[in-house]
Amino acid sequence: xxxxxxxxxxxxxxxxxxxxxxxxxxxVVTPERTVLDTLVDFVxxxxxxxxxxxxxxxAPLIGRLGFGELRGRVGDTVxxxxxxxxxxxxxxDSATILTARAIPAKDVDxxxxxxxxxALESTKATTELASADRDRGLARARxxxxxxxxxx
Amino acid sequence: xxxARAIIKRRKAIENIRKITRTMELIATNRFKxxxxxxxxAAAYTRKIAELVAELGRTDQEVSHPLLIAREPVxxxxxxxxxSNRGLAGGYNSNVLRAATGRYLDDQTGGIEPxxxxxxxxxxxxxRFRKITPQxxxxxxxxxxxxxEVEVLADRYIRMYLTGAIDRxxxxxxxxxxxxxxxxxxxxxxxxxxxxxGSQPAAKGAEPALEKAEPLAYEFLPDARSILEEIVPxxxxxRLFKCFLDAAVSEQIARMVAMGGATKNxxxxxxxxxxxxxxxxxxxxxxxxxxxxxAAAALE
Numbered sequence: 001x002x003x004x005x006x007x008x009x010x011x012x013x014x015x016x017x018x019x020x021x022x023x024x025x026x027x028v029v030t031p032e033r034t035v036l037d038t039l040v041d042f043v044x045x046x047x048x049x050x051x052x053x054x055x056x057x058x059a060p061l062i063g064r065l066g067f068g069e070l071r072g073r074v075g076d077t078v079x080x081x082x083x084x085x086x087x088x089x090x091x092x093d094s095a096t097i098l099t100a101r102a103i104p105a106k107d108v109d110x111x112x113x114x115x116x117x118x119a120l121e122s123t124k125a126t127t128e129l130a131s132a133d134r135d136r137g138l139a140r141a142r143x144x145x146x147x148x149x150x151x152x
Numbered sequence: 153x154x155x156a157r158a159i160i161k162r163r164k165a166i167e168n169i170r171k172i173t174r175t176m177e178l179i180a181t182n183r184f185k186x187x188x189x190x191x192x193x194a195a196a197y198t199r200k201i202a203e204l205v206a207e208l209g210r211t212d213q214e215v216s217h218p219l220l221i222a223r224e225p226v227x228x229x230x231x232x233x234x235x236s237n238r239g240l241a242g243g244y245n246s247n248v249l250r251a252a253t254g255r256y257l258d259d260q261t262g263g264i265e266p267x268x269x270x271x272x273x274x275x276x277x278x279x280r281f282r283k284i285t286p287q288x289x290x291x292x293x294x295x296x297x298x299x300x301e302v303e304v305l306a307d308r309y310i311r312m313y314l315t316g317a318i319d320r321x322x323x324x325x326x327x328x329x330x331x332x333x334x335x336x337x338x339x340x341x342x343x344x345x346x347x348x349x350g351s352q353p354a355a356k357g358a359e360p361a362l363e364k365a366e367p368l369a370y371e372f373l374p375d376a377r378s379i380l381e382e383i384v385p386x387x388x389x390x391r392l393f394k395c396f397l398d399a400a401v402s403e404q405i406a407r408m409v410a411m412g413g414a415t416k417n418x419x420x421x422x423x424x425x426x427x428x429x430x431x432x433x434x435x436x437x438x439x440x441x442x443x444x445x446x447a448a449a450a451l452e
Contacts, residue, residue, distance in 0.1 A: 031197045031299045032299045033196075062376075063379070087383070098204070100303060
């Protein structure tokens with residue numbers, strides 16, 4: 001799997017030598033249902049301005065999410081999800097991710113995302129509102145494509 | 153004998169109808185359970201968002217968002233009516249439609265220019281009959297409304313509100329209060345009135361109050377205010393989604409109750425027809441016997 005050559009994975013595996021000490025309770029909730037409710041050793045969340053890695057014992061945090069990859073690692077297995085904006089709350093070794101959509105990385109539809117990207121790039125936003133919409137759409141499409149490519 | 157046979161025929165028809173209504177009742181019960189499960193699962197998100205808002209509220213931020221600003225006077229309003237695609241659900245659709253049309257006519261007399269959007273074939277048919285043309289119609293929402301579908305609508309309403317195409321958004325739907333009580337209501341979703349999502353009672357009784365003795369010192373990324381502002385449109389979407397979920401649950405309950413009543417009526421009718429038939433048959437026999445006895449007496 002690609003994770004062994006993932007550049008930032010090396011940094012994540014710090015805690016792997018002594019697993020099971022302390023874990024993070026990762027909960028991913030969408031408006032429809034609770035997608036994920038597990039214990040993980042490490043979780044990487046896509047904040048609005050970049051990725052943040054969370055290990056057990058993290059100070060409380062509330063953050064806005066961007067469009068990107070959510071990774072939860074248990075031992076040597078990594079679960080990857082595409083997260084469609086939203087919010088994250090970290091407290092007492094539990095991470096709650098509130099998002100409109102959480103798509104498992106393998107289910108991401110690259111072709112559709114690329115099409116969206118092309119369509120958005122060719123449109124011109126004339127008002128402030130449309131421009132914000134366009135930026136949002138672009139960020140989303142790029143996030144989707146990035147995560148799809150990442151699986152190698 | 154003709155009368156007795158006619159009664160039998162009718163009873164058979166009623167028994168067939170009873171079979172259908174009974175099956176529909178069972179199906180509705182099943183769907184109701186599924187819809188309720190979905191609604192309960194969806195409540196987790198609402199609860200978490202409310203928790204976040206509570207945490208953020210502690211920081212005493214002044215939230216300003218265009219969706220929170222009410223515009224006076226209201227010149228254009230939009231009413232979204234949630235009805236079902238199928239009938240045989242008792243008063244479910246007519247209650248919603250009465251509430252929605254009431255608001256529509258109120259708006260018209262109040263000098264507001266109301267627009268109408270209708271979900272569900274029943275509502276579409278009703279407004280065709282009333283010769284009111286809805287702006288948009290939807291038939292894709294069945295008993296399992298998808299968040300992604302609802303989000304598209306919400307995004308469009310947000311855009312309409314921000315560009316000034318509408319000054320108010322109302323949703324007419326059947327609110328699910330408990331499994332024995334549902335009410336057709338018209339709720340104003342835009343402008344967003346405050347951020348407390350607890351304004352709508354949760355599906356299964358009151359949630360435990362989110363009170364924590366020790367407030368945690370959170371790190372806010374980027375900052376509490378901008379997170380709160382980001383929550384505003386999300387809370388609108390969640391509320392709209394909740395309307396759809398409520399409507400779906402209520403529809404199944406209404407159908408369940410209606411079909412339960414129909415089954416019971418069919419039972420009663422079949423019983424009384426059986427009685428009528430027995431009496432008719434007995435009369436027939438008595439008459440035949442009298443004939444035979446009469447004939448025998450004449451022969452002697």
